[in-house]
Amino acid sequence: MAMTDASGTVFTNQPSVQTSDDASGYYTPGAPLVDAKAPTGPIATRWTNRKFENRLVNPANRRKLTVIIVGTGLAGGSAAATLGEAGYNVKSFCYQDSPRRAHSIAAQGGINAAKNYKEDGDSTHRLFYDTVKGGDYRSRESNVYRLAEVSANIIDQCVAQGVPFAREYGGLLDNRSFGGVQVSRTFYARGQTGQQLLIGAYQALERQVAAGTVTTYTRHEMLDLVMVDGKARGIIARDMVTGAIETHTADVVVLASGGYGNVFYLSTNAMGCNVTAAWRAHRKGAYMANPCYTQIHPTCIPVSGEHQSKLTLMSESLRNDGRIWVPKNKEDCDKDPRDIPEEDRDYYLERIYPSFGNLVPRDIASRQAKNMCDEGRGVGPMVGDFRRGVYLDFADAIARLGKAGIEEKYDNLLDMYERITGENPYEVPMRIYPAVHYVMGGLWVDYDLQSNVPGLFVTGEANFSDHGANRLGASALMQGLADGYFVLPNTIREYLADGPFETVTEDHPEVVAAHEAVQARIERFLSINGERSADSYHKELGHLMWEYCGMERTAEGLRKAIDGIRELKRDFWSNLKVLGTADSLNQSLEKAGRVADFLELGELMCIDALNRRESCGGHFRGESQTEDGEALRIDEEFAYVAAWEFASAHENDPNEPQVSMGTPVLHKEDLLYTAIEMKQRSYK
């Protein structure tokens, strides 16, 4: 039923009213979030209007304005380069030894853009529609429309920088269809798209270093946010080589610090990916939105043993040509797959979802793989009581395209598979299994990408903004670059137009306090002198999260996980062992800080998941399913963004300040649509 607000805007849905309260006792209800600064008016004009409304900063003033950007991935690297070009004084931080190594480098499949080069009916509106629908109607429509709108500019920009996208024989850009959509709008550079895009942004960034507008701080880890008079005014960072704790002040702080998938220990993220930058900001007042929204990617190489340190993604683009199956009969599960005849194979995605087949969205493909293995029809080595793997078979595609055709499309991926498993995927079907891959949750931001903390902006995977409850393939790269090249530079100027702000000196009491707190925490890690490494706690946390807050969640399981995490946290702070010193490169110390933050985040994720008693997107709640076991979304109760405020310090147990988080405060932002109507997703 349509609803009209005071300004005459007509909405296609009503604000939701939550009637269940599974997380009662674990949280404190807070005031609703009413102003996300999203513009009104026809959706296609909103971004143009906002760019015009936002004030400009006089070019002569720009170099007097300092912008700190934490992160040099697609989101941070592109922003640093662009703001440098505009003449701001940019300080860019990353924990790796070079900005070029940010985790964006590992993205394989591609980047979406509504160019409609294939004349297959694509448009800005269709990309917008697909992205909101793919996100299961849990994203803000104005943000997503803007993302679709600037997507085409991204491709232009990258090509101008020399990004070598795949091309057709005539020399024009090639596209492929990707991850659950029916148009070809994905631009790619073989299986290394993220690498090529990041090198483009990195080179633009280094060019600004030479031009003197950007200063890079590599091997620097942000350990706290500096707040002065309620505004973000800088960061405390540790020089990871010398151990020096440094204060960096600025007029504005941008976090582009990536996702926190490593809270699960095993994920497709890089070893160093962490939540520390975001979590420290959260502890200083920034809301964390939808933290439980994680994406489990269906096509990863299965776990091979306890020693496993990370999981490797096999690009989803492989689902375009590979067919997924398991044996029909349990007895066949340990046979050589080549000896299993066609009629004994269950191509279950093609069977259950005839119109989308192997190209159903990630959440569905992942959950069905889990279902098959839970039924006892998984393949590969036993992990616990089950075999955890399904086949991804290229035999048909090899027959159709030839081995050379497959090599040209995917060669580095198939090589990588062989290297890791010791099996040749051209001969034996690949084995795949879902793994944690991406987080849709992150710090809450308004339409201008500003958090609720004035002067703190958040971009890329670190924010929550554009993907709702499930991200479509090839849209994270799009979002990172949209934020960094085109959105942030146009929204941050509205904030900076009031600057330069009063200088903050290093002896300001709030700066001194932040600095001392960081130092004290490091000393604490080094002095516990217990028995266990940080890594061992991380592994245990990962088990809890994967078991209870992974692909399928139940209220009972989540409560168990929360208890388990609290217990683990208590042990961590009394039994941790970190060797070495504070004043040198110390990887165990770095790890300890990250694990401490993951432990707190893990608890919040479980509380968020517990509260959201619905299945939506990548988040499947056992208590909320249709008769045939598909996800059941409950719009009447949950069409909102859950933005969590850190429980204030006085609520913490004074005896165990690190262990108790108190009860986080839940602020809800209603999701109201004007340009789209909510529907239950159906891929059948």
Next chain:
Amino acid sequence: MKLTLNIWRQADAAATGEMRTYALDGVSEDMSFLEMLDVLNEQLNAKGEEPIAFDSDCREGICGTCGLMINGQAHGPEVTTTCQLHMRSFKDGDEITIEPWRADAFPVVKDLVVDRGAFDRIIQQGGFISANTGSAPEANSVPVPRDKAMRSFNMATCIGCGACVAACPNGSASLFMGAKITHLGELPQGQPERDSRVVNMVGQHDHEGFGGCTNIGECAAACPKEIPLDVISQLNKDLRTALKHGH
């Protein structure tokens, strides 16, 4: 399997390092080389000896963070990165020597970790195409012949790991530079700055203390991304052309 590991330990840049020997049991074939070191580190931590510092991040062969000299070979015996090397390339009873990259331009930071900042500084001097955000023309307005686009892409797959430098007896970064020169030089967008790019990058390279190329070819043999030696000829050719043009 059971291994004997000789590993370089060095407290910091100023310290004099030494090789230390460790015995490690229970290594499985499916472990990656770095997971094998994780297991060793977990044992060292339990015994009270500081774990060995080494660099890695993506652990899938794409970020270029990892890099060890393994029995004298950069990234070890296979054509891949250290993180993608698996223990099935070794056998029970093997003795393995593990050292950091050795090159004047890559000082040791600690144990097996080196400083490759010189690579970033080379890129700063010209390893880019100047195209400010917002100034780009429509992407398909400049077609790029497919073979050129492919060659450009192949050279752009360099991950900046530094194995070429570590493998080179002269400590030259010519392969790294050649890859970048060719990536950008094959594209129409890369032409306007082609001359200045090569001159400035080579200038910075020499300034950083990398050695000259004497065509030994160890770099290309060690390169995990199989960047071919002919990019160095391209580098030299571009340099000659630029000098002819009066740069």
